[in-house]
Amino acid sequence: MNKNRLEAFTDGVYAIIITIMVLELKVPHSPTLGSYVEMWPVFISYAVSFLFVGLNWANHHHLFQTVSKINNRVLWINMFNLFVLSLVPFATAAMGENSFKSITVTIYASLLTLSIIVYMVLVNLLCRVHGKGSAFSNQFRGRSKSYISLCLNIIAIVISIIGFPKVAFLLIVLTSFAWFIPNHIFENRP
Structure with missing residues (x-):
């Protein structure tokens, strides 16, 4: 099976997801500084989701x-990953429009957590396809940063459920920024 079609389709879906998210940014009816300041939850939700989808695409x-x-199997796990990511614009809009209410942050964090799990399954499946001792499998062994992100997102879900959604969202933001740190800091590679 050729990977190029999978990559092209996936790139297109990522582009559509980001486009849908930006379309949720509505122009204020009154062009005052106050009306733009009132939009901060919507814009912050969009910016973090753009970052998450962009990081996911880069990975x-x-x-x-x-x-x-x-x-x-790789084809269908990849498709499931795209399905999960296609729900991000909905969760982003709900979170921004409702100023980070607990249920909206919980749903958002749950989607991000599910996306990490599906991505980890995809990596493990590709390692099996390439063989245990292959160059591919050796390059993608461990993945400590994925496990750390998974744990932090689960903690964010719990924090949001118990009534601190803005703290949970901040944890999500910090977790996303951790992906700019090189992998060698998180993993013990020779």
Whole structure:
């Protein structure tokens, strides 16, 4: 099976997801500074979601640069990852429009957590497709940062459920920014 079609389709879906998110930014009816300041939850939600989707796309891009073969399972796990990500614009809009209410942050954090889990399944599946001792598998072993992000997002879910959604959202933001830190800091690689 050729990976190029999977990559092209995936890139298109990522672009559509980001486009849908930006379309949720509505222009204020009165062009005053106050009306723009009132929009801060919507804009912050959008900016963090753009960052998350962009990071997800970058990781997917780097992952598939080294992929030499795929199978039907990889195709469908990738499709499930896109399904989860396609829900991000909805969760983003709900969170921004409702000023980070507990249920909206919980749903948002849950989607991000599910996305990390699906991505980890995709990486593990690709490692199996390439073989245990392959260059691909050796390059993608461990993934400590993924496990740390998964734990932090689960903590964010709990924090939001118990009534501190803005603290949970801040944890999500910090977790996203951690992906700018090089992997070698998180993992013990020779």
